[in-house]
Amino acid sequence: MNVYEVVQGSRSIDGLRRSQRAEPEPGPSEVLIRVRAASLNFRDIAIVRGKYIGGPLTRNTIPLSDGAGEVVGVGADVQDFAVGDRVVATFAQGSPFATLGSPLDGMLAEYRNLDASGVLPIPADLSFEEAATLPCAGVTAWNALTEGKTVRPGDSVLTLGTGGVSLFALQLAKMAGARVIITSSSDEKLERARALGADETINYKREPNWERAVLELSGGQGADHVVELGGAGTLPHSYRAVGPRGEISLIGVLTLPDGDLSPHAMMFKGATLRGIFVGDKALFKGLNRAIEVNGLKPVIDTVFEFDDAVEAYGYLRSAKHFGKVVIRI
Ligand SMILES: NC(=O)c1ccc[n+]([C@@H]2O[C@H](COP(=O)([O-])OP(=O)(O)OC[C@H]3O[C@@H](n4cnc5c(N)ncnc54)[C@H](OP(=O)(O)O)[C@@H]3O)[C@@H](O)[C@H]2O)c1
Numbered sequence: 001m002n003v004y005e006v007v008q009g010s011r012s013i014d015g016l017r018r019s020q021r022a023e024p025e026p027g028p029s030e031v032l033i034r035v036r037a038a039s040l041n042f043r044d045i046a047i048v049r050g051k052y053i054g055g056p057l058t059r060n061t062i063p064l065s066d067g068a069g070e071v072v073g074v075g076a077d078v079q080d081f082a083v084g085d086r087v088v089a090t091f092a093q094g095s096p097f098a099t100l101g102s103p104l105d106g107m108l109a110e111y112r113n114l115d116a117s118g119v120l121p122i123p124a125d126l127s128f129e130e131a132a133t134l135p136c137a138g139v140t141a142w143n144a145l146t147e148g149k150t151v152r153p154g155d156s157v158l159t160l161g162t163g164g165v166s167l168f169a170l171q172l173a174k175m176a177g178a179r180v181i182i183t184s185s186s187d188e189k190l191e192r193a194r195a196l197g198a199d200e201t202i203n204y205k206r207e208p209n210w211e212r213a214v215l216e217l218s219g220g221q222g223a224d225h226v227v228e229l230g231g232a233g234t235l236p237h238s239y240r241a242v243g244p245r246g247e248i249s250l251i252g253v254l255t256l257p258d259g260d261l262s263p264h265a266m267m268f269k270g271a272t273l274r275g276i277f278v279g280d281k282a283l284f285k286g287l288n289r290a291i292e293v294n295g296l297k298p299v300i301d302t303v304f305e306f307d308d309a310v311e312a313y314g315y316l317r318s319a320k321h322f323g324k325v326v327i328r329i
Contacts (some may be wrong), residue, residue: 086121156178
């Protein structure tokens with residue numbers, strides 16, 4: 001079967017190669033999936049560059065955690081799935097650190113066998129391409145808004161940038177009745193965010209101290225929830241942008257440290273900083289239920305063909321995208 005591999009020791013996008021592997025057979029507890037679509041996350045760029053958790057890969061690895069497809073074979077012990085079912089893989093398989101795309105083989109392959117406990121049915125109204133956006137970005141945003149301080153109608157939610165996780169956060173926060181403030185480096189992307197329901201927009205290039213705008217837009221209070229996608233470089237701003245008893249969901253690693261990282265600005269507000277590592281299967285099920293009930297459609301920027309996977313990586317790295325980048329398989 002056709003697959004892509006990130007070669008052992010890869011430190012650049014040149015380490016992503018087309019390859020062949022034997023078509024897998026499902027083990028007794030496994031389903032065999034004809035993968036139809038996979039999506040990229042910022043993590044996948046880090047993996048090919050040897051900069052993800054654990055450093056460069058120690059073996060050739062099929063990349064991408066996020067994929068969806070059709071069940072074409074089931075092991076003898078599988079009760080919950082049958083041939084023809086449309087399924088999406090969970091980010092982690094079994095233990096929280098047994099994650100697809102590194103260290104486990106991922107979904108950028110024509111076929112993938114996974115334990116039946118590591119897949120879920122696709123929400124009814126979603127295509128394979130849409131479902132393939134959910135496992136990492138969708139579940140992470142859902143975790144941020146529902147697992148710690150739950151978003152309530154009327155809350156304010158600040159989310160950073162217009163990548164995959166941020167647009168899910170925007171859509172889910174609007175679904176929950178919140179007021180959404182979103183930042184971007186691009187006015188054009190901010191316009192598109194408004195069309196998706198964002199209430200307030202801030203260009204973080206033009207306003208490097210964007211927390212001031214957040215405070216102004218919230219009557220001096222700050223945001224109840226901050227979906228922190230920037231990391232070390234944006235955290236000091238988020239400490240100032242969060243409101244009394246607010247919560248910062250610590251998710252991203254997009255920026256390097258810049259200035260004072262002291263979190264004391266949060267202390268007097270009784271705010272919380274909560275670390276997030278995607279989310280488990282129970283959270284994914286909750287997300288899927290919310291998607292079905294509310295008719296949410298993930299925002300896909302571009303769908304690339306399988307032959308153009310290297311181009312898809314380059315496109316994500318260019319940060320021209322708005323929402324998700326998907327590969328059809
Ligand atoms: N902890 C976890 O479990 C977890 C899960 C998923 C993702 N993540 C992390 O979360 C981050 C976002 O992931 P993703 O897959 O959504 O990435 P993505 O789709 O590649 O989004 C990247 C976007 O982030 C925005 N950005 C870059 N620098 C920024 C800054 N200084 N301030 C605000 N926004 C900035 C840009 O938006 P504009 O073009 O609009 O400026 C850029 O397009 C990454 O660091 C990723 O590794 C962590």
